[in-house]
Amino acid sequence: MSIFFGVDIGGTSVKTALVSGDGEVLAKEPFETFPDRGYRDLCVRLKKSLEGAVSTAGIDIKQVSAIGVGVPAFIDIEQGVVVEAVNLGWYDVPFQEALQEIAGLPVVLENDANVAALGETWIGGGRGAKTALCVTVGTGVGGGIVIDGKLHRGVNGMAGEIGHLVLMKDGGPQCNCGNRGCLETLASATSIVREAKERQQQGQLPPDANIFGAEDVFKLAQMGHEAAQQVIGTAADWLGYGLALSAVTLNPDRIVIGGGVSTAGEQLLGPVREAFARYALTRTVEAAVVLPAQLGNDAGVIGAARLALQALR
Numbered sequence: 001m002s003i004f005f006g007v008d009i010g011g012t013s014v015k016t017a018l019v020s021g022d023g024e025v026l027a028k029e030p031f032e033t034f035p036d037r038g039y040r041d042l043c044v045r046l047k048k049s050l051e052g053a054v055s056t057a058g059i060d061i062k063q064v065s066a067i068g069v070g071v072p073a074f075i076d077i078e079q080g081v082v083v084e085a086v087n088l089g090w091y092d093v094p095f096q097e098a099l100q101e102i103a104g105l106p107v108v109l110e111n112d113a114n115v116a117a118l119g120e121t122w123i124g125g126g127r128g129a130k131t132a133l134c135v136t137v138g139t140g141v142g143g144g145i146v147i148d149g150k151l152h153r154g155v156n157g158m159a160g161e162i163g164h165l166v167l168m169k170d171g172g173p174q175c176n177c178g179n180r181g182c183l184e185t186l187a188s189a190t191s192i193v194r195e196a197k198e199r200q201q202q203g204q205l206p207p208d209a210n211i212f213g214a215e216d217v218f219k220l221a222q223m224g225h226e227a228a229q230q231v232i233g234t235a236a237d238w239l240g241y242g243l244a245l246s247a248v249t250l251n252p253d254r255i256v257i258g259g260g261v262s263t264a265g266e267q268l269l270g271p272v273r274e275a276f277a278r279y280a281l282t283r284t285v286e287a288a289v290v291l292p293a294q295l296g297n298d299a300g301v302i303g304a305a306r307l308a309l310q311a312l313r
């Protein structure tokens with residue numbers, strides 16, 4: 001059976017895994033990204049990672065059929081070019097061609113949120129969905145749409161960019177995309193931390209409380225701090241609103257919430273479901289189950305392997 005090398009490139013780390021044709025992870029070989037060293041250097045290190053994983057899994061490298069890569073970027077699928085990866089500082093990078101040449105295997109590129117969506121609908125929280133909307137809530141908010149097991153990219157790969165729905169149209173926080181008031185600026189880990197720190201400066205949260213990540217804000221909320229509960233309630237409301245706008249258009253049967261913030265579980269999902277039900281049409285809400293992602297940090301590498309598998313067919 002064919003084996004695929006799934007790659008999930010992030011700003012600080014690159015996750016890689018050899019994945020079997022039925023989604024089993026055989027070996028992982030992550031490494032640090034160092035985006036400043038350039039994309040060709042990263043390709044060389046990806047080849048080493050592949051060789052390391054092949055050795056760990058105890059397989060023959062000839063069994064590896066293709067490489068799938070998720071990149072936090074806008075991607076020109078036809079040209080295999082990373083058009084814009086703000087977190088990596090890469091612009092118009094011919095990554096597909098470079099990695100194919102260096103690794104000697106077919107390579108397929110895709111946006112990281114789309115790849116995670118493919119993973120979750122293959123063997124995770126979206127398995128068996130007819131129409132799935134998969135949302136990743138972490139540093140940013142990403143989204144991917146999978147219909148009958150296939151990624152819905154739109155005409156130039158921009159479908160499912162739920163994080164950039166402008167929800168606050170009169171101003172709002174500045175977004176990386178250049179707009180203001182995008183969902184990503186209202187419901188990401190970054191925004192939860194930003195809001196909580198503001199509340200702390202206003203004396204509404206204990207001055208000695210460490211607020212480094214969204215998980216710290218969830219903890220403060222669990223301890224009964226009202227300001228932290230409000231911050232999370234507001235973020236959940238925006239997220240539910242964004243889901244409602246998307247779902248009214250898409251009419252999905254499954255909405256899968258993943259990413260770092262989703263590890264808060266029902267503390268987040270409960271109020272998100274309430275907001276979703278409030279803002280969407282009743283029949284839309286009745287059709288859609290909102291549930292947590294299941295693959296955690298492996299969603300990207302598993303989805304990238306799925307991408308490679310589908311490309312070979």
Ligand SMILES: [Zn+2]
Nearest residue numbers: 164175177182
């Ligand atoms: Zn934006």
